Structures are given as C-alpha cells and as structure tokens.
Amino acid sequence: MxxxxxxxxxxxxxxxxxxxxxxxxxxxxxxxxxxxxxxxxxxxxxxxxxxxxxxxxxxxxxxxxxxxxxxxxxxxxxxxxxxxxxxxxxxxxxxxxxxxxxxxxxxxxxxxxxxxxxxxxxxxxxxxxxxxxxxxxxxxxxxxxxxxxxxxxxxxxxxxxxxxxxxxxxxxxxGLKKKENSTQTTQKPSDGKLYRVQVGVFSDRKNAERLAEELKKKGYPAVIV
Ligand SMILES: [Zn+2]
CATH class of the missing domain: 3.40.630.40 (Zn-dependent exopeptidases)
Known part of the structure; x- marks a missing residue:
C-alpha cells in the first residue's frame, strides 16, 4: 500500500x-x-x-x-x-x-x-x-x-x-506485516525500561552489539539478550 x-x-x-x-x-x-x-x-x-x-x-x-x-x-x-x-x-x-x-x-x-x-x-x-x-x-x-x-x-x-x-x-x-529480512527493532521507547536487542534477529552478535551501542549513544539503555 x-x-x-x-x-x-x-x-x-x-x-x-x-x-x-x-x-x-x-x-x-x-x-x-x-x-x-x-x-x-x-x-x-x-x-x-x-x-x-x-x-x-x-x-x-x-x-x-x-x-x-x-x-x-x-x-x-x-x-x-x-x-x-x-x-x-x-x-x-x-x-x-x-x-x-x-x-x-x-x-x-x-x-x-x-x-x-x-x-x-x-x-x-x-x-x-x-x-x-x-x-x-x-x-x-x-x-x-x-x-x-x-x-x-x-x-x-x-x-x-x-x-x-x-x-x-x-x-x-x-494489518501490516514486518518484512522477514527486517533488521530494525520497533520496540516501544519505554519509560526508562531497557531496550532488548535480540541477537536472533541479527546476522551476528556484532550487529546486535553495534545496535545496542547506537541506542546507548542516543540515551536509551540497551541490553543484548
Ligand atoms: Zn500545524
């Protein structure tokens, strides 16, 4: 659409x-x-x-x-x-x-x-x-x-x-469905809660770490799970 x-x-x-x-x-x-x-x-x-x-x-x-x-x-x-x-x-x-x-x-x-x-x-x-x-x-x-x-x-x-x-x-x-190859996280920017960066949705742990780092730089606490 x-x-x-x-x-x-x-x-x-x-x-x-x-x-x-x-x-x-x-x-x-x-x-x-x-x-x-x-x-x-x-x-x-x-x-x-x-x-x-x-x-x-x-x-x-x-x-x-x-x-x-x-x-x-x-x-x-x-x-x-x-x-x-x-x-x-x-x-x-x-x-x-x-x-x-x-x-x-x-x-x-x-x-x-x-x-x-x-x-x-x-x-x-x-x-x-x-x-x-x-x-x-x-x-x-x-x-x-x-x-x-x-x-x-x-x-x-x-x-x-x-x-x-x-x-x-x-x-x-x-009723939109996420693309299968999507690497983007759309987790709720929650009130002080941690962002969970799932390794599974990334090709490797390095990417997950990179994203967690990016989130941290933007001021969002992030953990890799
Ligand atoms: Zn206006």
Missing part, C-alpha cells in the same frame, strides 16, 4: 513557534522517522510531501497524494493556542473506513504517549483532509506554546513515543 506522509508547514511557513521550538522542524523529524519505520513492513511504499525544509501549499500536499494514487494520507502537526495534549482529525464527511482508522491510530498514539491529555477524536474541514481522495488523518501532537508540552517535545524519548504510536496505529489499522 502507498502511504503519503505529510510534515506540516515548512519553508517560509514555520507553523507555530514557541519555547525555542518550530512546528515545521518537529513535524519533519517525526514524519521521516515514521516513514523509515513503516518501510520495514511488507508491501508498504512511503511517499513524502516534503523531506526537507520547503514550503508547499495545502492543495499541493493533497495533489501529491491524489496524483500518486495513495491509499492513506497522514498529516502530522504540533498544536498551539492554549491547551495541552493530543488530538486527531478526520474530515466531517469521512467514510466509515477512515473513522475506523482514526479510532485505531488515535488509540495507539495515546497508548504510546502515556500520561498525556486526550483531547479526543475530532472532525474538521481542513484542506488536506477535504481535498485528499483517500482516507486521511491529521494529528496534533501536543502544544508547542504550553511549557509542559514543550518540555516533552524537546525530549528525544518523547518524540520516539509519538513516532512509535503513529507507526503502531498504522500497522494495526492496515
């Missing part, structure tokens, strides 16, 4: 800015990681509306998805304007399949985020949701202008939880 990932804003449109963070940077980083993880699944083709810091009109984003015959469209944003927590959107005229995907993806993201305010599954007449011809969802991942949310958004660990939640949601919504 073809999945279009849309990092909100970009170029001269930074999106929301507060607490030393820019929405356009966060959305791009999140979307690229989601794509990388989803590429480890069978039959998945990932397309991006942007992979660098550039401006695209909302209509161009939808057009990319429509033109390429995408099966699913995900737009990632960071909220602002007073509030805290996570919310997801579909178009008011979304079909039942889209609503089912929203239910699953929203739930998986909330599960991964843990102690974060659930602002609910919402509907809005946003251009990217209105103009895309396939099931489309937009997520608003915490509030950049809320000090507590911003602290979370500055944490690599928390960003991994956002990424993991989206990936798990999409996997579950579409």
């Amino acid at each position: 073809k999945i279009v990932l849309d990092a909100g804003h970009g170029g001269h449109d930074p999106g929301a800015i507060a607490n030393g963070l820019r929405e356009k940077d966060l959305t791009l980083a999140i979307v690229k990681h989601i794509g990388k993880m989803l590429e480890e699944y069978e039959g998945v083709e990932i397309l991006y509306t942007r992979t660098d810091d550039r401006f695209l009109e909302l209509s161009e984003r939808a057009a990319i998805a429509n033109k390429t015959g995408a099966d699913f469209f995900l737009s990632v944003h960071i909220n602002a304007g007073g509030g805290t927590g996570f919310e997801s959107y579909v178009h008011p005229n979304a079909n039942s399949a889209t609503i089912a995907y929203q239910n699953v993806i929203h739930a998986e993201i909330m599960k991964s985020l843990g102690n974060v305010n659930d602002r609910g599954k919402k509907r809005a007449n946003y251009a990217v949701l209105r103009e895309t011809k396939m099931p489309a969802i937009l997520t608003e991942n915490l509030f950049i202008d809320n000090v507590n949310d911003a602290v979370k958004l500055k944490s690599e660990q928390f960003l991994q939880q956002i990424i993991y939640g989206h990936v798990q949601g999409i996997i579950k919504a579409f």
